[in-house]
Each structure stands twice: as C-alpha cells, then as structure tokens.
Amino acid sequence: MIGKAVQPAQLDDLAAMAELSxxxxxxxxxxxxxxxxxxxxxxxxxALAIEYPPAPLxxxxxxxx
Amino acid sequence: xxxxxxxxxxxxxxxxxxKSLSCAELxxxxxxxxxxxxxxxxxxxxxxxxxxxxxxMDADADxxxxxYRGPLHGIPIAVKALYDVKGVRTTSCSKVRQEYIPEAxxxxxxxxxxxxxxxxxxxxxxxxxxxxxxxxxxxxxNIDHIPSGSSGxxxxxxxxxxxxxxxxxxxxxxxxxxxAANGIAGIKPTYGRVSKAGVxxxxxxxxxxxxxxxxxxxIAVLLNIMAGTDPLDPHTIGVEVPDFTAALSGDIKGVRxxxxxxxxxxxxxxxxxxxxxxxxxxxxxxxxxIVPVPMLIDDRxxxxxxxxxxxxxxxxxxxxxxTNADLYGEDVRLLLEAGELTFATxxxxxxxxxxxxxxxxxEAMRDVDALVTPTLPNTxxxxxxxxxxxxxxxxxxxxxxxxxxxxxxxxxxxxASIPCGFAPNGLPIGLQIVGKPFDEAAVLKIAYAFERNTDxxxxxxxxxxxxx
Numbered sequence: 001m002i003g004k005a006v007q008p009a010q011l012d013d014l015a016a017m018a019e020l021s022x023x024x025x026x027x028x029x030x031x032x033x034x035x036x037x038x039x040x041x042x043x044x045x046x047a048l049a050i051e052y053p054p055a056p057l058x059x060x061x062x063x064x065x
Numbered sequence: 066x067x068x069x070x071x072x073x074x075x076x077x078x079x080x081x082x083x084k085s086l087s088c089a090e091l092x093x094x095x096x097x098x099x100x101x102x103x104x105x106x107x108x109x110x111x112x113x114x115x116x117x118x119x120x121x122m123d124a125d126a127d128x129x130x131x132x133y134r135g136p137l138h139g140i141p142i143a144v145k146a147l148y149d150v151k152g153v154r155t156t157s158c159s160k161v162r163q164e165y166i167p168e169a170x171x172x173x174x175x176x177x178x179x180x181x182x183x184x185x186x187x188x189x190x191x192x193x194x195x196x197x198x199x200x201x202x203x204x205x206x207n208i209d210h211i212p213s214g215s216s217g218x219x220x221x222x223x224x225x226x227x228x229x230x231x232x233x234x235x236x237x238x239x240x241x242x243x244x245a246a247n248g249i250a251g252i253k254p255t256y257g258r259v260s261k262a263g264v265x266x267x268x269x270x271x272x273x274x275x276x277x278x279x280x281x282x283x284i285a286v287l288l289n290i291m292a293g294t295d296p297l298d299p300h301t302i303g304v305e306v307p308d309f310t311a312a313l314s315g316d317i318k319g320v321r322x323x324x325x326x327x328x329x330x331x332x333x334x335x336x337x338x339x340x341x342x343x344x345x346x347x348x349x350x351x352x353x354x355i356v357p358v359p360m361l362i363d364d365r366x367x368x369x370x371x372x373x374x375x376x377x378x379x380x381x382x383x384x385x386x387x388t389n390a391d392l393y394g395e396d397v398r399l400l401l402e403a404g405e406l407t408f409a410t411x412x413x414x415x416x417x418x419x420x421x422x423x424x425x426x427x428e429a430m431r432d433v434d435a436l437v438t439p440t441l442p443n444t445x446x447x448x449x450x451x452x453x454x455x456x457x458x459x460x461x462x463x464x465x466x467x468x469x470x471x472x473x474x475x476x477x478x479x480x481a482s483i484p485c486g487f488a489p490n491g492l493p494i495g496l497q498i499v500g501k502p503f504d505e506a507a508v509l510k511i512a513y514a515f516e517r518n519t520d521x522x523x524x525x526x527x528x529x530x531x532x533x
Contacts, residue, residue, distance in 0.1 A: 020387060020405055030399060040365040041415045041418060
C-alpha cells in the first residue's frame with residue numbers, strides 16, 4: 001500500500017477534503033514528491049520497533065549528546 | 066576596495082571604541098559601496114539610507130556622551146527579510162507579504178539595536194526561506210552563480226562587503242549553505258539558543274536563527290548579542306550564554322574531532338572532498354585527535370526532513386494558500402500544496418525517524434567533541450541550472466543543498482560553516498563543524514583555530530562596481 005502513488009487526478013479530491021483548490025498546480029510533480037517522501041519515511045520507520053516514539057516536538061530540553 | 070570597507074566587526078569595533086573611526090563615517094562608506102556594487106549583486110530588498118544615517122549619528126552622540134554599548138556599537142548590519150523590523154516592510158521576499166509592516170522589532174533585531182548596531186536594510190532570501198536559490202541575488206565571487214540560500218542575500222552582502230555582518234535563518238542549511246557558497250562564516254546555533262520571536266516561520270521544529278559574518282570572531286560577537294532566553298519565544302531555553310569570544314584561544318590540543326566514515330563524503334565534487342580532507346589534516350596538525358565515526362544515516366533522513374518541513378510550513382501558510390495561492394512562487398506553492406496533502410502518519414513516522422537519528426547521533430558523538438564534514442557537496446550552482454550531477458547522483462539545488470546540512474536541523478545541534486578552500490572555478494568551499502547541544506563554544510573554538518592558520522576568510526571577491 002505504501003508504494004502506491006496518489007494519482008495526480010485524485011489529488012483534486014484529496015485537496016477538496018481540506019477545502020483547498022489546487023487547480024493549476026503541478027499535480028504530477030506533487031504526486032511524485034509525496035510518493036518519494038512517503039516511501040523514504042516508511043522504509044526508515046519500518047526498521048523501528050513499534051514502541052519507538054516520535055521526537056518530542058518543540059522541546060529543546062530533549063536535546064542531548 | 067579600501068581598508069575601511071574591508072574591516073570586520075571586531076576591527077571596526079576597536080576603531081570606533083578608540084574614536085579613530087566614527088559610526089557615521091563607517092555607515093556612509095558602506096552605504097556608498099552598496100550604491101555602487103549592489104546593483105550587480107542585488108542583495109538588498111530595501112536600503113534604509115536615512116534611518117541608518119540617523120542611527121549612526123545617534124551612536125556617535127552616545128559615544129561622545131560616554132555611553133559605549135559594546136562591540137556592536139555603530140556596526141552596520143543587514144537583516145534577512147524574514148526578521149521583523151519595526152516600521153519597515155518585511156516581505157519574506159514574497160508577494161504574499163508585500164504590504165506587511167511590523168509594529169515591533171523581532172527579538173533579535175531589538176537586541177542588535179540595543180547593542181548599538183546600525184540596521185542598513187533588508188536583504189533577500191528565497192521566498193519564505195523555502196529554497197536555496199535566493200533569486201535575484203547573485204554570488205559576488207561569480208555573478209553567473211547563485212549565492213545559495215535561503216539566506217543568500219545576507220551571504221552575498223557580507224561577502225561583497227555591503228555590510229559587516231547579518232542575520233540568517235536555517236531550517237535545512239539556510240545559514241550554512243550560503244556561508245559556504247559565499248566564502249564567509251555562519252553558525253546555526255542549538256535549537257532554543259536564539260529567539261525566533263518576530264521571525265517568519267518556515268517549520269517550527271526545524272527553524273533556527275543565527276549570525277553570518279566574514280570571520281569566526283565576528284559571528285561569535287554577533288551570537289553573544291543574539292543568544293538568550295526570550296519570554297516571547299517558548300522554544301528558547303534558559304541555558305547560560307557564555308562569552309563566545311572567550312573560546313577563541315586558537316588552542317585545540319586534545320580536541321577530539323569525529324570524521325564520518327560514510328554518507329558525508331560520498332558524491333562530493335573532487336575539489337570539495339580535497340579541501341575538506343585538507344582541513345581535517347590541518348586540524349590534526351594543530352593538535353586535534355581525528356576519530357573516524359560511522360554514522361547511522363542515509364537519504365531517508367532527508368525524506369523525513371522534507372516531510373516535517375512541508376507539513377509544518379503548510380500549517381503556517383494554511384490560510385494564505387487558500388486566499389492568495391496565486392501570489393506564491395511556483396516552487397514554494399508546490400511544496401506547500403504537497404505539505405497539505407502529506408498524511409499524518411507520514412509526518413509522525415518522520416518524527417520517529419528523527420528521534421532515531423538523534424539517538425544514533427548521540428552515540429556517534431559520545432567520544433568526540435565535534436564532527437567535521439563538507440557543508441555542501443558542491444560549489445555554488447549556476448543561475449538557472451535545474452540540476453547538478455555529482456558522482457552517481459543528479460540532484461536539484463534543493464536536494465543537494467540540504468544533503469549534509471538538514472540532518473543537523475533534525476537533531477537541533479549547533480553547526481557552523483567556514484571557508485576551507487576554493488575550487489578551480491574560483492568559488493569558495495565550506496567546512497561544516499557540528500557540536501554538541503549548547504556547545505557552540507567548541508564549534509567556534511575549532512573554527513577559529515582553523516581560520517587563524519589559513520587565509521581563506523581574508524580573500525575578497527573582485528566584484529566590479531557599476532562605475533567601473
């Protein structure tokens with residue numbers, strides 16, 4: 001499932017759900033970018049145990065080394 | 066270029082403090098240079114001639130009255146067009162913000178003004194800092210090339226001596242990349258070290274504000290003023306701000322420097338690899354211990370960075386993307402639209418990947434004081450060049466510019482770029498030095514030791530003025 005691109009023609013409907021019009025947008029490029037990001041992120045995340053948490057957002061105290 | 070124009074912040078401050086140079090004289094000379102050179106470089110969006118002159122005269126009056134404010138007193142500074150300056154159009158270099166005139170200064174600008182700095186004007190950036198081209202600004206080392214970005218206006222203005230220092234922001238390399246491309250120094254401090262209040266956000270969890278100037282000492286002087294907790298920015302943290310100039314001893318004996326054994330030296334232009342490895346050898350000669358460090362990283366960290374950046378940016382622009390979409394540049398609009406359509410699961414997984422990267426970096430840096438890498442895999446690309454081929458890769462300016470920088474935005478670590486050589490095409494090469502959280506002092510100490518034993522930071526682009 002994660003390897004399937006949202007087809008450019010389907011992006012209009014997806015955007016409409018967010019009350020966003022993307023008429024005139026480069027949907028081929030958006031679709032390719034979304035797929036590329038999703039594949040990269042999912043492949044990296046697949047190597048993590050499910051318990052592995054997200055980075056705490058906006059908390060500089062989480063910095064360590 | 067005369068000696069006055071070539072002064073750095075520290076040298077100018079010394080002359081001003083000793084009253085051998087007036088703030089008005091220095092400001093006037095820089096304004097004159099801007100009028101002659103900036104039509105070619107195009108770094109400034111708006112030049113505040115009269116305000117700068119008035120501020121400089123006030124600064125001179127303060128000195129005559131015995132009120133010397135310190136090493137930024139009377140120093141002409143450029144401000145990236147993302148930082149609010151009270152009463153001055155702060156456009157973020159976007160048609161979306163053409164009419165935005167802030168009613169208050171951003172915290173950093175207020176601190177600079179309080180320290181006596183003279184605000185010369187607003188300099189360009191990539192639209193909303195979301196890219197690395199910084200159109201229409203040109204690289205002063207060769208105006209057929211880009212200054213990189215997104216703080217390309219600051220980078221070009223500093224390199225071309227159109228200011229003595231300036232402000233930048235860095236979400237995926239936007240201070241370090243233009244510092245490298247323009248042959249100057251810049252530092253992205255630790256996340257939380259410098260207030261972003263009044264600075265237009267690109268991606269809240271990745272954005273950093275920081276200084277750019279022609280030498281390590283000068284960025285240390287600027288960081289001394291810029292750093293510190295701020296009640297207006299909940300992301301800042303109350304860690305003590307040391308005097309960063311105190312770290313500039315030049316002595317790095319015993320410092321342990323990690324050199325990544327993978328990723329950061331792959332697919333780089335030969336001149337870049339040679340210059341950075343030459344810098345590593347010099348740092349070793351100066352007393353540092355070089356430690357090979359394997360890194361748990363590949364291109365997927367960049368995918369995660371993009372996912373986080375576009376999703377957070379899409380939230381910031383959610384309203385104006387629905388009301389003023391046509392006003393955005395094509396490249397930025399595409400990224401924002403993609404951000405709107407990014408799944409929440411992709412964003413959350415990207416944050417998990419980020420956490421894993423931070424933990425692995427923690428392990429990798431356990432036994433070293435800092436890491437050194439190339440800042441960029443390449444020298445500045447030509448204007449309008451859509452992609453660049455390096456080794457086995459063909460990448461866009463966006464991808465190639467983020468490759469070595471963005472991983473340290475994901476981790477929030479302090480990272481500087483300083484010049485470490487020039488390619489055969491005459492363009493500068495940057496060395497990236499990455500430290501541990503809130504240890505900017507170590508980064509600056511290493512950078513300074515390198516700088517004082519080389520002359521790259523003293524070289525100046527030979528850019529013609531419009532009168533030549």
